Amino acid sequence: MGLDLSSDFDGNRIQAIVDEHINLEGPLLPILHAVQEDLGCIPQEALPVIANKLNLSRAEVHGVMSFYHDFREQPAGRHVVKICRAEACQSMGSDAIAEHAKSRFKIGFGDTAPDGSVTLEAVYCLGLCACAPAAMVDGKVIGRVDEARIDAISSEVRS
Amino acid sequence: MTVTIYIPGDSGAVALGADDVAQAIVGEAQKRGADIKLVRNGSRGLYWLEPMLEVATDGGRIAYGPVSVGDVSALFDAEFLSGGAHALSLGNPEDIPFLKNQTRLTFARCGIVDPVSLEDYEAHDGLKGLRNAVSMAASDIVQTVTDSGLRGRGGAGFPTGIKWKTVLDEAGPQKYIVCNADEGDSGTFADRMIMEGDPFVLIEGMAIAGLATAATKGYIYLRSEYPDAIRIMNAAIGIAREKGVLGASVLGSGKAFDIEVRVGAGAYVCGEETSLLNSLEGKRGVVRAKPPLPAHKGFLGRPTVINNVISLASVPVILDKGADYYRDFGMGRSRGTIPIQIAGNVKHGGLYETAFGLTLGEIVDEIGGGTATGREVKAVQVGGPLGAYFPRELFDTPFDYEAFAGKDGLIGHAGIVVFDETADMMKQARFAFEFCAIESCGKCTPCRIGAVRGAETVEKIMQGIDREKNLELVADLCNTMKFGSLCALGGFTPYPVMSALTHFPDDFRKNPYLQAAE
Ligand SMILES: Cc1cc2nc3c(=O)[nH]c(=O)nc-3n(C[C@H](O)[C@H](O)[C@H](O)COP(=O)(O)O)c2cc1C
Ligand code: SF4
Numbered sequence: 001m002g003l004d005l006s007s008d009f010d011g012n013r014i015q016a017i018v019d020e021h022i023n024l025e026g027p028l029l030p031i032l033h034a035v036q037e038d039l040g041c042i043p044q045e046a047l048p049v050i051a052n053k054l055n056l057s058r059a060e061v062h063g064v065m066s067f068y069h070d071f072r073e074q075p076a077g078r079h080v081v082k083i084c085r086a087e088a089c090q091s092m093g094s095d096a097i098a099e100h101a102k103s104r105f106k107i108g109f110g111d112t113a114p115d116g117s118v119t120l121e122a123v124y125c126l127g128l129c130a131c132a133p134a135a136m137v138d139g140k141v142i143g144r145v146d147e148a149r150i151d152a153i154s155s156e157v158r159s
Numbered sequence: 160m161t162v163t164i165y166i167p168g169d170s171g172a173v174a175l176g177a178d179d180v181a182q183a184i185v186g187e188a189q190k191r192g193a194d195i196k197l198v199r200n201g202s203r204g205l206y207w208l209e210p211m212l213e214v215a216t217d218g219g220r221i222a223y224g225p226v227s228v229g230d231v232s233a234l235f236d237a238e239f240l241s242g243g244a245h246a247l248s249l250g251n252p253e254d255i256p257f258l259k260n261q262t263r264l265t266f267a268r269c270g271i272v273d274p275v276s277l278e279d280y281e282a283h284d285g286l287k288g289l290r291n292a293v294s295m296a297a298s299d300i301v302q303t304v305t306d307s308g309l310r311g312r313g314g315a316g317f318p319t320g321i322k323w324k325t326v327l328d329e330a331g332p333q334k335y336i337v338c339n340a341d342e343g344d345s346g347t348f349a350d351r352m353i354m355e356g357d358p359f360v361l362i363e364g365m366a367i368a369g370l371a372t373a374a375t376k377g378y379i380y381l382r383s384e385y386p387d388a389i390r391i392m393n394a395a396i397g398i399a400r401e402k403g404v405l406g407a408s409v410l411g412s413g414k415a416f417d418i419e420v421r422v423g424a425g426a427y428v429c430g431e432e433t434s435l436l437n438s439l440e441g442k443r444g445v446v447r448a449k450p451p452l453p454a455h456k457g458f459l460g461r462p463t464v465i466n467n468v469i470s471l472a473s474v475p476v477i478l479d480k481g482a483d484y485y486r487d488f489g490m491g492r493s494r495g496t497i498p499i500q501i502a503g504n505v506k507h508g509g510l511y512e513t514a515f516g517l518t519l520g521e522i523v524d525e526i527g528g529g530t531a532t533g534r535e536v537k538a539v540q541v542g543g544p545l546g547a548y549f550p551r552e553l554f555d556t557p558f559d560y561e562a563f564a565g566k567d568g569l570i571g572h573a574g575i576v577v578f579d580e581t582a583d584m585m586k587q588a589r590f591a592f593e594f595c596a597i598e599s600c601g602k603c604t605p606c607r608i609g610a611v612r613g614a615e616t617v618e619k620i621m622q623g624i625d626r627e628k629n630l631e632l633v634a635d636l637c638n639t640m641k642f643g644s645l646c647a648l649g650g651f652t653p654y655p656v657m658s659a660l661t662h663f664p665d666d667f668r669k670n671p672y673l674q675a676a677e
Contacts, residue, residue, distance in 0.1 A: 025459060026421075028441030033383075033422055054441075067443040068424035070383055086345030087540055090590070091503035091578045092531070124427060124544075124594065126384050127348040128174050129574065130206035130501065130508030139386055143174030 013038065014049040028054060028064055032071055040075040076119040077112040079157040081105070082136040083145075085122045088129035092144075097133050098122070100147045104154045118157040161194045162240045165213040165220070167270065168199030169355050170387040171348065176227060177210035183231040184212070191235055201356015203270030204510030205257055213252060216242040222252035257507060257526065262488060264496050265473045266512045269356035275394050277402055280359040286404070288478030292367045293412040300371035301327055304474060306482035308494025312349075313339050313430075313467030314542070314571045314647070316493075316560045319474075322464060325454035326372040329462035334374035336365050336416075337439065337458060337465040340381040340388070341423055341430035344543025346502040346574030350468035352510055354381070354388040357472075358395035359404075362418060364471035366409055367478055368464055369416035377418040378458070380435050383425055392420050427544075427598040431646050432465045434600060445600045446646045467572070469498060488514035493559040501527045503540075503576035520554030523577055534579040538663065540587075542571025544594050545651035547658035548584065567658065569651070584663035588633075589617040591655035595648060606649025609640045613656065623671035630667060633660065 017034045021027045031050060035042050042065055051058045065071045083098050102108055105120050112119040128134035131143030137153055166181045167173075181197060188195045202209060211224030221242040223234060230247060237245040249255060263269075272279040280286065292300050305320025326334055338361065342350040353361060365377045381389055396418050399405045409416050421439055423429055429438045433447035436458050457463025473495065477485045485495045493515035499522060501508050506528035523529070523539055530536055538548040547568035549556065556566050563570050578587075592613035599606045613636050620629045637653035644650040660667060 024419075026440040029421065029424060029438065033424070064441065064443050067445075068426050070423075070425035086594075087544060087587070087590070088346045088503040088574075088576045090587075091576055091582065123384060123425075124598075125343060125345045125347075126170075127342060127351040128171050129346045129348055129503065129576065130505075130510075131171055131175055131209070132503060134174060136384075141170045141174040141387075143171065 009043060009045045011045070011049050014046045015053070018050055018053040022053065028056075028061070032065055032068075036071060041072045044073065074112075077116050077157075079118045079138055080121060081118055081153060081157065082121045082123040082126075083109075084124070084126050084128070084132070084134045086125040088125070089133040092132040094133035097135075097145055097147065097150060101150050101154075104150055161196050163196045163198060163215040164240075165198045165200040165215070166210060167202045167356075168274070168387070168391075169202035169209075169270075169352060170385070171206055171352075172202050172209040172211070173387070175206075175209045175225065179228050180210045180212065180226050180231065183228045187231050187235055193235070193240060195240070198273045200272065201269045201274055202352060202510075203252060203258060204266070204352060205255065205507070206509045207507050208249065208255075211249070211252070214239055214242060218242060219251055220253075222249040222255075223247040224249060257509065257511070260526075261512050262496050262514055263512050264476045264485065264488075265360070265469060266353070266357070266498060266510065267476065268360065269352055272357065274356055274358055274391055275398060277359060277398050277404070280357075284479065285359055285475075286363060286410070288475035289363045289366055289404070289410060291478050292370050293410050293414075295370075297327055297371050297373060300367060300478065303482045304371070304477060307477045307485040308482075308489070308492070309470065309473055309477065309485065310493070310560065311467055312469035312473070312497070312572065314344075314569070316570070319466060319470050322454055322466070323368065323371050325452070326374065326462045326464045329455060331462045333376070334372055334462040335458045335464070336368045336372070336374045336377040336471075337436070337453075337463055338365055338377065338379040338468055338471055339430060339432065339435060339465055340379050340385075340468050341435060342382060342385075342468070342572070343427040343430045344545075344572050344574050346540065346543060346576035347500050347572045348502070349498040349500055349510060349573070351385055351388050353468055353472050354385070354392050358392050359399065360472045360475055361392075361468055362395060362399050362404065364474040365418055366405065366416050367474050368466070368471060370409065370412070370414060372462075372464055374462075374464065375415045375417070377416065378439060379418060379420045380423060380429070380439055381420055382423040389420060389422060396420065427594075428600045428646075428648055431648065434646075435465065436463070443600075445602050446648075448645060469572075490514070490516040490557065490559050491561055493561070497558065497570070497573050499558065500572075500574040501577070502574060504530045504532055504579045505577040506531050515557075515559050517558050518554060519549060519556050519558065519575070520551075522558065522575065523554065527577060530577060530579040532579050532581075534581065536577055537580045537582050538578045538584060538587075538659075540576045540578070540655065541574075542569040543574055544591065545569070545647055545654055546571050547654045548578075548587065548662060549658070550662040552662070568654065584659040584666040585617065585621060585669075588656045588659040588667075589614055589621070591652050591659075592617060595652040599648060600646075603643065603645045603649060605640045605643035606645075606652075609636050609649065610652060612636060613640075613652075620667055621671065626668065630660070
């Protein structure tokens with residue numbers, strides 16, 4: 001991906017984030033969220049810093065991080081489009097919407113476009129089941145998504 | 160005179176354009192010199208009418224919906240600020256049959272109040288339950304909850320009072336109240352609506368639970384897919400702390416209780432209570448073997464009450480109006496009210512709180528109004544991804560924990576998802592396995608491997624390969640998963656699969672070539 005984190009990796013920044021959360025009961029998830037919020041992902045280089053502070057092994061921190069769908073090792077595209085693939089949305093034709101999105105964005109679920117413009121993700125329920133099919137674009141919720149809406153999103157994220 | 164306009168900030172309404180409508184109303188009001196006050200309330204739960212705005216007039220609230228940005232100027236022309244007539248006018252929202260016929264106990268304030276105004280909350284009977292609890296002995300609070308008949312709304316239906324009693328009886332310097340706000344089931348949004356529309360009721364319920372069990376610290380494990388709920392919940396907690404509802408001395412009682420929101424990270428299995436506790440501790444969300452129960456050894460090995468959002472949010476009204484009041488609603492061993500979430504391919508989708516006992520048919524056909532597409536209803540999945548698919552022949556099943564169990568189904572978190580006749584139940588069966596495979600915590604083989612094998616086998620049936628043999632294999636796999644899984648993810652995935660197979664056998668015996676041509 002465009003961003004090379006290894007060269008300008010800032011260990012002090014990670015330290016500061018860890019310090020900020022260290023007194024919580026069970027601080028690891030809040031730390032991982034905060035690191036991702038700050039850097040856009042959780043780079044491998046961050047793991048030993050976190051592990052060291054929490055008295056865990058690097059493998060343990062990696063194990064936790066890799067368990068959860070939310071945490072990413074590579075930064076996402078400039079825009080993130082999530083499409084709900086769960087049953088309520090299926091009942092309103094989300095499978096076709098998902099196919100349409102894949103062909104419009106020319107990427108699969110879990111992929112980022114080569115130009116870094118957009119990442120497409122599957123999500124299982126956004127709690128918008130009474131206005132299905134649902135999607136989320138950069139944290140903004142959208143209900144009753146149709147193909148035209150996907151087209152509009154596609155033009156937005158590529159501009 | 161300032162006119163108050165309510166436009167839901169509920170994410171379901173926002174998903175349908177409520178933010179844009181709010182902006183347009185404010186802009187138009189400025190242009191016309193109209194003096195308005197905008198409140199971003201929760202949703203009343205009539206999603207087919209969202210964005211539904213309400214104007215506070217001398218004659219009460221008047222609703223308009225569904226409003227789009229293009230309607231705004233015409234609404235002003237029609238003098239909607241004083242309740243003027245317009246094609247979108249719905250009159251008094253509480254007279255809309257969908258709302259009027261409900262029994263709103265847990266959702267009494269949702270869609271009515273300003274979610275982040277404690278004054279508004281108190282003006283609508285808020286904090287009465289907690290005030291009562293403050294002057295009661297812990298064991299009396301627990302007894303009241305037990306007597307109310309309240310059972311856990313997260314899925315398992317375990318009596319809430321009994322859970323609390325176990326924690327109260329457990330000695331320990333630090334106990335916890337953990338609220339399960341992971342709401343991962345497709346077709347459910349009641350937790351989200353409460354957290355976005357009436358967050359103080361959850362705070363009040365948790366504080367009562369704290370007083371009842373001598374727990375001083377609460378956590379809300381809230382899924383990351385709900386950013387609006389996270390924001391509103393945090394704002395409400397801040398206000399509650401400032402006003403002394405939370406903190407070192409809850410309402411001046413001298414007893415401490417505080418709450419912290421913790422954000423999940425996109426794992427469905429973390430809704431399972433022991434997986435959730437591991438996640439809260441900063442571990443992989445792997446399910447723990449029971450015993451020990453969380454009530455004995457929960458968060459950080461300490462006694463912990465873990466309850467669903469709706470279970471906890473139902474406690475304040477019980478402490479306010481009494482156990483009998485609540486228990487007198489319902490049927491059999493399912494007491495009180497249940498917020499049914501009507502979702503999917505349905506005309507009138509939304510939240511319908513009512514006493515237990517309506518039949519599935521009444522819910523789908525009468526209240527839901529049939530499908531959104533206007534086609535025949537083919538199947539209804541009740542209780543989320545681990546719930547069974549019900550055919551029309553079973554629509555006489557009353558909404559009751561035991562009645563659903565008796566039909567090889569479950570109520571779960573009370574979400575129902577309607578499918579029209581275009582649904583392919585074989586695809587739904589395959590999805591149930593796929594979902595289990597994606598979300599399995601990996602601890603036990605029947606779930607981890609069985610789900611993958613199950614999806615592959617359904618795939619073969621789709622292709623017409625050894626159909627009858629593979630159908631048998633699916634049934635066999637389901638049996639192994641049902642009896643060999645540690646938790647309900649692996650253990651209940653057979654419900655959607657087997658119900659699809661049993662009630663819709665024809666869908667599994669279609670000509671594969673026809674399918675390929677679709
Ligand atoms: C796979 C799985 C997912 C679950 N997801 C949730 C959930 O999202 N919310 C919830 O309240 N309970 C969920 N549960 C049920 C919890 O394990 C537990 O029964 C519940 O939180 C107890 O609270 P209650 O007694 O108030 O219902 C889930 C269970 C399983 C097996
Ligand atoms: S049934 Fe599945 S999710 Fe549940 S404990 Fe076993 S592997 Fe984990």
